[in-house]
Amino acid sequence: MGKRIGYARVSTDDQNLDLQRDALALAGCSVVYEETMSGKSADRPELGHCLKALRSGDTLVVWRLDRLGRSLPDLVGIVSRLEREGAAFESINERIETTSAAGKLIFHVFAALAEFERNLIRERTRAGLAAARVRGRKGGRKPALAELQIREIKALLKDPEIQVASVAARYGVSRTTLYRYLSKNIHER
Structure with missing residues (x-):
């Protein structure tokens, strides 16, 4: 034993x-x-x-x-x-x-019962996402920057005297987020 x-x-x-x-x-x-x-x-x-x-x-x-x-x-x-x-x-x-x-x-x-609970949660999540898509909503976070802000940032960064870190701080985002938005917009054109 x-x-x-x-x-x-x-x-x-x-x-x-x-x-x-x-x-x-x-x-x-x-x-x-x-x-x-x-x-x-x-x-x-x-x-x-x-x-x-x-x-x-x-x-x-x-x-x-x-x-x-x-x-x-x-x-x-x-x-x-x-x-x-x-x-x-x-x-x-x-x-x-x-x-x-x-x-x-x-x-x-x-x-x-635990497996049943997991399956119910999964089904409810899928149904909720499908209902949201029907209403024109998509999942995920809201964008950190609006289109107008991105245009303003691009205009600011054309000036070589302005640092990326200060622009990021001004808009309340990290430099990484700023670069991601800028590269995303470049690839979309």
């Missing part, structure tokens, strides 16, 4: 890990990786160390599902990785574990 390794996370410094520590200790975790980091952050170093420490036969234990994944698709990805590597997963609060057939079924229902 493998080790039970815990992962505990709180989002801010003023939150306390004690509740999670106690629950993970009661669940038989010999090692607990802890971090204070927003769940939205993709860079969670302690989670990375925890996942590297897991071996085939080990079980990753968390207090609640939201302590592990940033989103349902992220959670599914992490647990799928564990499964591929021969490790199990357990969430104490939700009573989900992937060591039994019933636990795997529940988790895969979550995975199916």
Whole structure:
């Protein structure tokens, strides 16, 4: 039988890990990786160390599902990785574990819901873009410079005494943006 390794996370410094520590200790975790980091952050170093420490036969234990994944698709990805590597997963609060057939079924229902959610978002995005195109709108950012501004910039830059950096600052854009607009207009003619 493998080790039970815990992962505990709180989002801010003023939150306390004690509740999670106690629950993970009661669940038989010999090692607990802890971090204070927003769940939205993709860079969670302690989670990375925890996942590297897991071996085939080990079980990753968390207090609640939201302590592990940033989103349902992220959670599914992490647990799928564990499964591929021969490790199990357990969430104490939700009573989900992937060591039994019933636990795997529940988790895969979550995975199916996550896939369904991704497909719905994709369909809504496509429908919204199509509806916008029908109304004559195109996606993307609004242009940083209007046609009139581009003409003014060209006129200003004909004077060798005027520096590109000062023109860019005057119009509130970077020199790179200025050059991109100028080269774009040259190629369009």
